[in-house]
Amino acid sequence: MNASKSMNATIMGHEFRVACPDEEREELLQSVSYLDRKMREIRDGGKVIGSERIAIIAALNITHELLTTRIRGGFDMGEFKRRIDRMQAALDAAMPEQDKLF
Secondary structure (H helix, E strand, O other): OOOEEEEEEEEOOEEEEEEEEHHHHHHHHHHHHHHHHHHHHHHHHOOOOOHHHHHHHHHHHHHHHHHHHHHOOOOOHHHHHHHHHHHHHHHHHHHHHHHHHO
16 A cells, blocks of 8 residues: 655645655646646636636636547557556566576
């Protein structure tokens, strides 16, 4: 079982405490950065006022991006990771045989 640790995430100047497994920390930091950037773009556009409304619009925009990517056969990160895992397993299986060659 992966142990989660708490970390601070700052989005639009507000700090949040988030539980996250160590191995997912980098992805969470990237997610925080992406969300912060999207929310600031919406705020700076001046058409939406209030942090809650900005967060909802950002969530809708990001969800739309995700669903559009999936529907149009775009990049599927989960499948990409599974393929890398399979390749890594194949390499791990082949490497002991290669060591015998030298």
